Amino acid sequence: DKTEHVKEFVRVLGRYCVAIGVRSFAPMDNWADERTDPMLEAFARYSDVPIINLESAMHHPCQSMADMMTIRERLGLQPKRVLLTWAWHPKPLPMAVPNSFALAAVQMGHELTIAHLQSGARYGPRPKLLQSRREALPRRRPGSAATSSKARLAERQ
Numbered sequence: 001d002k003t004e005h006v007k008e009f010v011r012v013l014g015r016y017c018v019a020i021g022v023r024s025f026a027p028m029d030n031w032a033d034e035r036t037d038p039m040l041e042a043f044a045r046y047s048d049v050p051i052i053n054l055e056s057a058m059h060h061p062c063q064s065m066a067d068m069m070t071i072r073e074r075l076g077l078q079p080k081r082v083l084l085t086w087a088w089h090p091k092p093l094p095m096a097v098p099n100s101f102a103l104a105a106v107q108m109g110h111e112l113t114i115a116h117l118q119s120g121a122r123y124g125p126r127p128k129l130l131q132s133r134r135e136a137l138p139r140r141r142p143g144s145a146a147t148s149s150k151a152r153l154a155e156r157q
Helices: 002-016 037-047 061-075 098-105 118-123 127-139
Strands: 020-025 050-056 081-086 109-115 149-157
Touching: 002 020, 002 037, 020 037, 037 050, 050 061, 061 098, 081 098, 098 109, 098 149
Parallel strands: 020 050, 081 109, 109 149
Antiparallel strands: none
């Protein structure tokens, strides 16, 4: 089990640094397990120092932060209408970048629409992911941009 090796390794590595950046790619053998990011979770479980997700099967927070900074720098501070086009692929590819972009857009208060074909639903966007983020928004500071965020999925046959 790879996570057992991580247990020993991470505890030693943590003695030499103040944080650990982890970039783990799913081998795409078992998507049901890989989408839970077991390697990243193992690092987080056994580390005594903060773990920074540099990219995993489901999330790429540093990339999405850069995307949101670019939107803000180029287009201004006001929330925008953002369209994310989700294209189907014959293989199940990691969904880190589009997932994280969608989550960050909602968190930043943008009006997000995800356009995708229904035929690609097996590998398409995960509505539960957006729903969980929307449910978390009201707990944020009242009056912040994120409280007025909207997200919707636009499906087509």
